[in-house]
Amino acid sequence: MTSSRRPALRLHIDWTRCDGRGLCTELLPSVLDRDDWGYPLPRNHTPEPGIPAQLQPDARDAVRLCPRLALTLLHPND
Numbered sequence: 001m002t003s004s005r006r007p008a009l010r011l012h013i014d015w016t017r018c019d020g021r022g023l024c025t026e027l028l029p030s031v032l033d034r035d036d037w038g039y040p041l042p043r044n045h046t047p048e049p050g051i052p053a054q055l056q057p058d059a060r061d062a063v064r065l066c067p068r069l070a071l072t073l074l075h076p077n078d
């Protein structure tokens with residue numbers, strides 16, 4: 001039996017680059033909350049939250065559109 005589940009990616013936030021504009025929190029509201037200054041806060045309180053398969057297109061948009069190039073998608077073995 002094969003599984004249709006793809007391995008979850010993880011979202012890495014480079015805090016030395018992020019300036020809290022909050023775009024990623026708008027694209028991934030179920031993964032990222034935002035603090036009072038607009039900085040993303042992973043809702044599951046892990047430093048690199050997992051990205052379910054159905055949210056991977058939105059996560060890729062967030063990586064591409066982040067104005068500070070602060071986001072990276074990590075694969076399970078990264």
Ligand code: SF4
Pocket residue numbers: 013017018019020021022023024025038039040065066067068069070071
């Ligand atoms: S989109 Fe980029 S700069 Fe904006 S809050 Fe998210 S990680 Fe930070």
